[in-house]
Amino acid sequence: MASLTARATRTPMFRASISSRQPLSRSLTTRATSYKLNTGAKIPQLGSEYFKIPSLRERLSARVYDVEKEKLWCDDYHPDDVERALDDSLRDLDTPYVDLLLVHYPCTSKRGSDRFPRDADGRMILGETTYVETWRAMEKLTSTGKAKAIGVSNFSKDEIETLLRETSTVPAVHQMEAHPYLQQKDFNECLRAKGIHVVQFSPLGNMNDFYRQTGWSKQIAHMMRIIDQPILKDIGQKYGKSPVQVVLAWCINSGRSVIPKSVVDWQIEENLEADFELQLEDMAQIATLDAQARFNDPSLDYEWRLYSDLEGIHGTMRGKTH
Numbered sequence: 298m299a300s301l302t303a304r305a306t307r308t309p310m311f312r313a314s315i316s317s318r319q320p321l322s323r324s325l326t327t328r329a330t331s332y333k334l335n336t337g338a339k340i341p342q343l344g345s346e347y348f349k350i351p352s353l354r355e356r357l358s359a360r361v362y363d364v365e366k367e368k369l370w371c372d373d374y375h376p377d378d379v380e381r382a383l384d385d386s387l388r389d390l391d392t393p394y395v396d397l398l399l400v401h402y403p404c405t406s407k408r409g410s411d412r413f414p415r416d417a418d419g420r421m422i423l424g425e426t427t428y429v430e431t432w433r434a435m436e437k438l439t440s441t442g443k444a445k446a447i448g449v450s451n452f453s454k455d456e457i458e459t460l461l462r463e464t465s466t467v468p469a470v471h472q473m474e475a476h477p478y479l480q481q482k483d484f485n486e487c488l489r490a491k492g493i494h495v496v497q498f499s500p501l502g503n504m505n506d507f508y509r510q511t512g513w514s515k516q517i518a519h520m521m522r523i524i525d526q527p528i529l530k531d532i533g534q535k536y537g538k539s540p541v542q543v544v545l546a547w548c549i550n551s552g553r554s555v556i557p558k559s560v561v562d563w564q565i566e567e568n569l570e571a572d573f574e575l576q577l578e579d580m581a582q583i584a585t586l587d588a589q590a591r592f593n594d595p596s597l598d599y600e601w602r603l604y605s606d607l608e609g610i611h612g613t614m615r616g617k618t619h
């Protein structure tokens with residue numbers, strides 16, 4: 298079964314197999330926080346390669362980000378394609394349902410087998426349907442039981458308001474970029490008020506080399522890596538934790554789930570030990586790191602001004618990133 302619980306319970310087995318590394322701290326209790334979605338289902342605070350939420354979007358992003366330069370994109374947002382796309386995903390995952398199905402972006406691309414359809418000038422060809430129509434098709438899937446909950450990713454405030462106004466299902470989750478360099482306090486509060494749970498992607502900011510290699514975030518991708526931030530190092534020393542663990546704890550102490558990505562055993566182990574209580578004074582210190590630095594902004598590539606009313610798109614040309 299593909300339930301979150303079932304996946305989470307695999308963690309202790311995994312830990313046992315890599316337990317040779319000394320834990321960084323023995324004095325702190327590592328918690329196992331979980332949050333309740335607006336559907337009543339539970340979602341863990343921390344996901345990883347080993348118990349990440351199975352969803353169409355996750356699978357696609359795994360292909361986009363982990364398979365280098367492979368030209369894959371979601372062209373399945375036409376209402377007539379949504380159920381078939383989920384069926385494909387269920388078959389791949391060998392599961393009868395997913396706990397959460399996310400729509401990756403508000404923009405659609407042309408239907409067909411070309412994941413990045415482009416015109417003669419190299420510009421992405423957009424689909425003819427809207428994310429509202431896609432969402433309505435996703436709503437129907439919840440009644441089939443194939444998707445227990447539905448959510449969005451990379452939506453702006455206005456795009457979420459549009460969904461709330463024109464459809465009948467409040468997204469259970471918004472998966473979005475958030476880290477100490479891009480804190481988005483107002484947006485987070487707004488989502489919380491609407492009962493939409495936030496799952497942070499790229500929680501470690503510019504740690505992923507992908508951002509230094511793409512033009513999506515220009516020079517800011519080269520700002521100091523989170524892992525080297527003196528404030529985080531100092532806080533980490535206080536708790537016997539690494540800067541990465543402090544960042545993840547900050548996410549969880551802010552009431553959000555977080556999906557750090559790692560392929561290195563000791564890093565995965567370290568990340569799993571990141572659910573501990575941070576004192577308010579330390580949360581306040583981390584708040585000072587906000588730089589409104591958004592690293593994941595493919596607006597120009599996707600021919601769609603993403604995040605139009607959110608922080609971190611300053612200094613762009615013609616509303617585009619590069």
Ligand SMILES: NC(=O)c1ccc[n+]([C@@H]2O[C@H](COP(=O)([O-])OP(=O)(O)OC[C@H]3O[C@@H](n4cnc5c(N)ncnc54)[C@H](OP(=O)(O)O)[C@@H]3O)[C@@H](O)[C@H]2O)c1
Nearest residue numbers: 358450498499500501502504505541557558559560561564
């Ligand atoms: N919805 C979306 O549009 C969207 C966009 C981007 C990403 N995502 C998802 O978000 C997840 C994470 O995103 P991300 O990869 O961009 O960012 P991330 O998790 O913030 O950073 C990943 C980088 O940090 C390193 N790292 C992880 N744990 C570490 C540790 N304990 N110590 C030192 N380095 C550590 C990894 O190294 P190694 O690789 O060497 O292990 C990798 O280079 C992925 O599952 C991805 O699919 C979603």
